[in-house]
Amino acid sequence: MDIQQKKAVEFIRKAMDHTGLDATNLARRAKIAPSTLTRILNGTVKNTLSARTIIKVAEIAGLPNPLTVDEISPMKNIPLYGYVGAGDKVYPVESDGPIDHVTTPFSADIDVSALIIRGDSMFPVYWEGDMVFFSADRRMDPRDLLMTECIVYLKSGEVYIKQIHPSRTEGKYMLISYNAPPILEQEIEWASPIIFVDRRNRKS
Structure with missing residues (x-):
């Protein structure tokens, strides 16, 4: 833990x-x-x-909100690395660093990063335009994240937000959406669980 x-x-x-x-x-x-x-x-x-x-x-x-200090929410600027696919196929931005920095609506640790969702395969939980926060340094083995919603980097280069499920083939996984067919037999480079979702800029 x-x-x-x-x-x-x-x-x-x-x-x-x-x-x-x-x-x-x-x-x-x-x-x-x-x-x-x-x-x-x-x-x-x-x-x-x-x-x-x-x-x-x-x-x-009746407890003080632990996300506030003197009734002011602590905000931090964190790196925005581009987009993550929720139905749309998205590839990482070819860059040595973030494309921008964004302000978090929560108290973020130093290693938190952000991506913007493209596509609607994870609707109604995740909408296009939502910003998801995850730890780019917390790159975990997909076997430890089964049935968990994650940022998933595939060995083929795409980046998705999906729920990871086991596959019939050893070393490969099934990526599950809420309202689209699963993506089968995928090799995952690494995955990281979603920490928080900022829905303030979602597309209606």
Whole structure:
């Protein structure tokens, strides 16, 4: 369990103590899926809480929002590396560095990067124009990210946002969308779980 996940567990337990509720009922009061909290407490997911979930839980528990300092949200500029395909085929920008820098709507660690979604195969969870944040330094083995929504870099060069599933062929994977046919028998160079989604600039 990494530092972010440990902080998420501590926050959930503190909220449970303040409300006297277990994780399932705390989630229901906050109007989020119970598995959102229980899976993090049980250590069965690789990602952590979104900023939106943290705010909801803090409000229900009567806790200060941990994403703010003196009631001002901490913002950081982080590198934007281009686009990620959600249906559209996208290749990384040929560059030694980011194409731009963007301000995060949450407290970001130093290694967080951003990509903008192109395509609608992951709708309604991810829309074209949404910005997704991930750790470019946290390049994980796809075997450790099965059933997880990730930024996926394929050995063929494309970059997608997909859910990773096992394939019949060893060393290859199936990439799952919410509303499009799966992409079969893919070799993944590396993958990184999504940390947060900024939906402020989505295309309606």
